[in-house]
Amino acid sequence: MAAENLFDIDLIDKIISELERGKAAGLDSITAEHLQFSHPIVRSILYKLFNIMITYGCLPVSFGCSYTVPLVKGDAHGKALTCNDFRGITISPVISKVFEHCILNRYRNFFITSDNQFGFKRGLGCSHAINTVRCVVDRLVKGGSTVNLCSLDLSKAFDRMNHHALFIKLIKRQFPLELLCILEKWFSACFTCVKWYGINSTFYVVNIGVRQGGVLSPILFAIYLDDVVKNVCSSEFGSALSIVLYADDILLLSPSIFVLQKLLNICEQELFYLDTSINVKKSCCIRIGPRCNASCENLLTLGGLSLPWVNEIRYLGTFLLKFRNFKCSLDHAKRSFYGSANSIFGKIGRSASEEVVLELISKKCLPVLLYGLEIFTLTVTQQRSINFPVTRLLMKLFKTSSIENIVDIQYYFNLCEPSKIVEGYRVKFLKRYEACDNLLCLLCAKFGQNISYYAYF
Numbered sequence: 001m002a003a004e005n006l007f008d009i010d011l012i013d014k015i016i017s018e019l020e021r022g023k024a025a026g027l028d029s030i031t032a033e034h035l036q037f038s039h040p041i042v043r044s045i046l047y048k049l050f051n052i053m054i055t056y057g058c059l060p061v062s063f064g065c066s067y068t069v070p071l072v073k074g075d076a077h078g079k080a081l082t083c084n085d086f087r088g089i090t091i092s093p094v095i096s097k098v099f100e101h102c103i104l105n106r107y108r109n110f111f112i113t114s115d116n117q118f119g120f121k122r123g124l125g126c127s128h129a130i131n132t133v134r135c136v137v138d139r140l141v142k143g144g145s146t147v148n149l150c151s152l153d154l155s156k157a158f159d160r161m162n163h164h165a166l167f168i169k170l171i172k173r174q175f176p177l178e179l180l181c182i183l184e185k186w187f188s189a190c191f192t193c194v195k196w197y198g199i200n201s202t203f204y205v206v207n208i209g210v211r212q213g214g215v216l217s218p219i220l221f222a223i224y225l226d227d228v229v230k231n232v233c234s235s236e237f238g239s240a241l242s243i244v245l246y247a248d249d250i251l252l253l254s255p256s257i258f259v260l261q262k263l264l265n266i267c268e269q270e271l272f273y274l275d276t277s278i279n280v281k282k283s284c285c286i287r288i289g290p291r292c293n294a295s296c297e298n299l300l301t302l303g304g305l306s307l308p309w310v311n312e313i314r315y316l317g318t319f320l321l322k323f324r325n326f327k328c329s330l331d332h333a334k335r336s337f338y339g340s341a342n343s344i345f346g347k348i349g350r351s352a353s354e355e356v357v358l359e360l361i362s363k364k365c366l367p368v369l370l371y372g373l374e375i376f377t378l379t380v381t382q383q384r385s386i387n388f389p390v391t392r393l394l395m396k397l398f399k400t401s402s403i404e405n406i407v408d409i410q411y412y413f414n415l416c417e418p419s420k421i422v423e424g425y426r427v428k429f430l431k432r433y434e435a436c437d438n439l440l441c442l443l444c445a446k447f448g449q450n451i452s453y454y455a456y457f
Contacts, residue, residue, distance in 0.1 A: 146289030
């Protein structure tokens, strides 16, 4: 065991102080607040305990025990519920999370994944992935090409992750033996129960899937899929800009349908080795460019199933349209805005003041309407389209139909039009995008400097 990989009290203290408060406690009833306000000797005890664990490759059984709370999915309300309409949220012990943060800090070099993976990385988010796709599509369309995009959805990828396949990936990365032993024992001793209205079920063993609620789980899953990126980028048909991932959301891009079919087969082959399959019902293709309306044969999976060409795909919460250029649909965002606003009106009605209602609208409803729009260049018609729901809401709240009155209300209540808010978001986001150290983001930022794009395809 190298001395630089051992933990110290300063690291333990730093991690504990940065723990997010207000989170549910694990089965041991210990929360982040307990550790943050405990006696300093607790940090010394944890420091010695963690070093013993990492030295001898062992860990307490309680680190693998958790409980799962089933939550109803957002689109399942108002209908007869089945088990598929629930999403399980697993709560792990907070001390085990501190230990995972320590591992991540000391062994960070072993957890590096491809720059094509935008998920689970500090400073990167869905907006960075969407903007990278936009830059690639815009560059190709300006060159006269029509871009073919294939959106792949994996069938319960997190819940069905094969532990043995993960360990093979870690061994190829030359993971330290003591860390590999800990992870192997951790995954082999995962127990959970279902908590429903304060009642716990019997415990059962979790033999597959990620450890939900764990700090390392999403990063290990990114490592699990990392060879999909490498195989696509290193193949004769792919390039560094042929694939973009965010967690398990995979998007393939190519100006050629033949090449896109080959990239799909390469992805499927690696996913087959990982014991993971594509959900054909949720996977589809779309064309963006001057020949977007041309009819094409459906892509075929290795199993002979077809992926249809559609007019609209959902990608990371935004809806991309089949069009001559990169364009999004606003209908879903407006519908969600009306739904969330009506929920607020249904709960508080006229019992609250206008100031309270407007504050709730700005904090809960506007983010739903404006999500991801900083990526797109909105036309004048689209700007009016996102301003209209807020105008109608103000008319309903203040019982007026006069546009002049609405303008005065927005002025005196300091309410900006959504289109102006989006423009402010866009300026801030582009600064963050150009400043991040992701290689794909840096490359896309250079597209505006007349850097040759086609060399990368």
